Amino acid sequence: MKPYETETDHRIHTALKTADTTKVIEIASGAMQNTVKIFKDLFDNMSAMIIADVNTYAAAGKQLEEIFRNNNLRLERTYIFDDPDLYAEMKYVDHLVEILSSGNAIAVAVGSGTINDLTKLASYRCKRQYMSVATAGSVDGYTAFGASITENSFKQTFFCPAPVAIVADLDVIAAAPPEMNAWGYADLMAKIPAGADWIIADALDVEPIDRISWQLVQEPLRKLISDPAGIQRREHKALCFLMEGLIMSGLAMQQAQSSRPASGAEHQFSHLWDNQHHKHNGKTPSHGFKVAIGSLASLALYETLIECLDGSPAIIEKSIDTYWPEFSEIEKEIRQKFADPVEAEQIIEQSRQKYVDSSVLQERVNRVTEIWPELKQKLRRQLLGFHEFKAMLQQVNAPVSPEDIGIALDRLKNSYGLARLIRKRYTVLDFANELGVFETCIDSIFNSDKYWQTANG
Ligand SMILES: [Zn+2]
Structure with missing residues (x-):
């Protein structure tokens, strides 16, 4: 592990002590290799189902299939969304529920915002846990409770628990389109004014600051x-810190059961x-x-x-x-x-x-x-x-x-x-x-x- 990976791992480890759903978070170069061990520790001999879209399959899904095969992890199937206009819409959740219901596999969401949100809600509706393999530092929703899904043309947040495990392989994150990591960077920067708003709400006794979730986001933020x-140059250290900030924001929302920390x-x-x-x-x-x-x-x-x-x-x-x-x-x-x-x-x-x-x-x-x-x-x-x-x-x-x-x-x-x-x-x-x-x-x-x-x- 690189020194910055150890540093991140240390903070994540502390954060996981208070997380109620997410048990394992791994952010490191080559982290995908550990997916099988993480999966088996959490789900024993159950089979897995990789959920991806065309892009995320190419970015990480295909490689993950091989890792599963080489390590004798039972892969029920890989499901690839091929709709070029795929977005977080309820019809895709319904579709995924049907696919998951045909067996009893644990879903492994390979992707970022959309794939993760679809899999999160579909898994919950099948009364199953799931895990997530991140393909870009684009969102802070990986570890948040709830999925942001459009239904009847209105975007809504539906209740569903966060993934039990999340793996962010920095080699994969570095290969993502730079624009996607820029989205996530901007969302992380937003925690600066968001924190100030909470300070005001706290000072006026409108909404007191919850110390634990505040610290998760704000302490390492600067x-x-x-x-x-470094993010623009795809440097692993900057991307490691980006992923940490985004994942911590999700954990803070999980902890507070509210999006206020983020x-x-x-x-x-x-x-x-x-x-x-x-x-x-x-x-x-x-x-x-x-x-x-x-x-x-x-x-x-x-x-x-x-x-x-x-x-x-x-x-x-x-x-x-x-x-x-x-x-x-x-x-x-x-x-x-x-x-x-x-x-x-x-x-x-x-x-x-x-x-x-x-x-x-x-x-x-x-x-x-x-x-x-x-x-x-x-x-x-x-x-x-x-x-x-x-x-x-x-x-x-x-x-x-x-x-x-x-x-x-x-x-x-x-x-x-x-x-x-x-x-x-x-x-x-x-x-x-x-x-x-x-x-x-x-x-x-x-x-x-x-x-x-x-x-x-
Ligand atoms: Zn946001």
């Missing part, structure tokens, strides 16, 4: 994201554009790349907000009654902004769960006034500057301008207000709003050329 150029306002931008079925050049931009823009949007707001609160303390002394609406007004706003009545109702419910009346809000604002110097320090320690963050994303060729993923600037501006409404999760968007400075901050972001240049500016 180190794990520190070498974007997701804040930046993810709400991405969810919003998903709900809008946003496409760029005919294709849906990757989750990681949408989150990259969401993260920059969140950081721009943090910087502006901190400046605003520092520059004018009178702002948080202004009377709440001058800006705080009754919930019925928010309901009206949601119905106006979201045309689909079913979607509007869901969003109203989400917004209702974080709405507080003016007396509660008054206490909260008083508290902010009291703790602001300390809270600001915590946020500064957590956050990276917009431009530093942007430079890191650029090194993996991730998008840094909303137009790169087909979001015009005025649409991004509009997205701040919508992203705030769609989820009950308390983020910097709510914080700015509750302090009555939301509009001021957003205007200030888009009236300056500090963050994004307007087309004519």
Whole structure:
């Protein structure tokens, strides 16, 4: 084992002590060779079924078949999805349930986001455990509970346990399309603003920080994201740390039974554009790349907000009654902004769960006034500057301008207000709003050329 592999292994080992589903995680060069031992330790003499698509079969599935054959592991069959438009859709889960039900094999998902999510839910529906062989550092969902699947054209998270084992062979990860590892890098970078959102929610007693899952993600984070150029150059050390960060994020979500440890306002931008079925050049931009823009949007707001609160303390002394609406007004706003009545109702419910009346809000604002110097320090320690963050994303060729993923600037501006409404999760968007400075901050972001240049500016 290389020193960085040992280091990662040490942290993973500690993390596994508190994981309730995942028992084995191996991130190393050549790790696929150990798959048989891992499988037999966990499942004795049961047979395996490799699940792959055409690309992931070529990347790792074929090699895994050989390893199974050479080590006398019973392979019931290899199932390869050959649909070129394969995505995480319920019809594919149904199909996989049928295939798995024809025998009693344990599924070995060979792939990344889509294959893993399909296999996770299908295995659960067959009342079976499964294991995962990662083919790219593209997502943090490998070890998360739940699968993100589209049903009736709505993306939803379905309950299902994480894999019992996950193997990430760095030789395979290094051979993945560099863009895929860039998606995962952007999703890992997102844990910076997501952590800041949790710090705020914790400080205001909205959602206390769960120490264990916080540490899994945040403690090694700076180190794990520190070498974007290495990821771009496919260096094993940088990819090892990338996989570790992504897998740890999944474990943290498993531990917290919530996506809070891995997701804040930046993810709400991405969810919003998903709900809008946003496409760029005919294709849906990757989750990681949408989150990259969401993260920059969140950081721009943090910087502006901190400046605003520092520059004018009178702002948080202004009377709440001058800006705080009754919930019925928010309901009206949601119905106006979201045309689909079913979607509007869901969003109203989400917004209702974080709405507080003016007396509660008054206490909260008083508290902010009291703790602001300390809270600001915590946020500064957590956050990276917009431009530093942007430079890191650029090194993996991730998008840094909303137009790169087909979001015009005025649409991004509009997205701040919508992203705030769609989820009950308390983020910097709510914080700015509750302090009555939301509009001021957003205007200030888009009236300056500090963050994004307007087309004519
Ligand atoms: Zn994500």
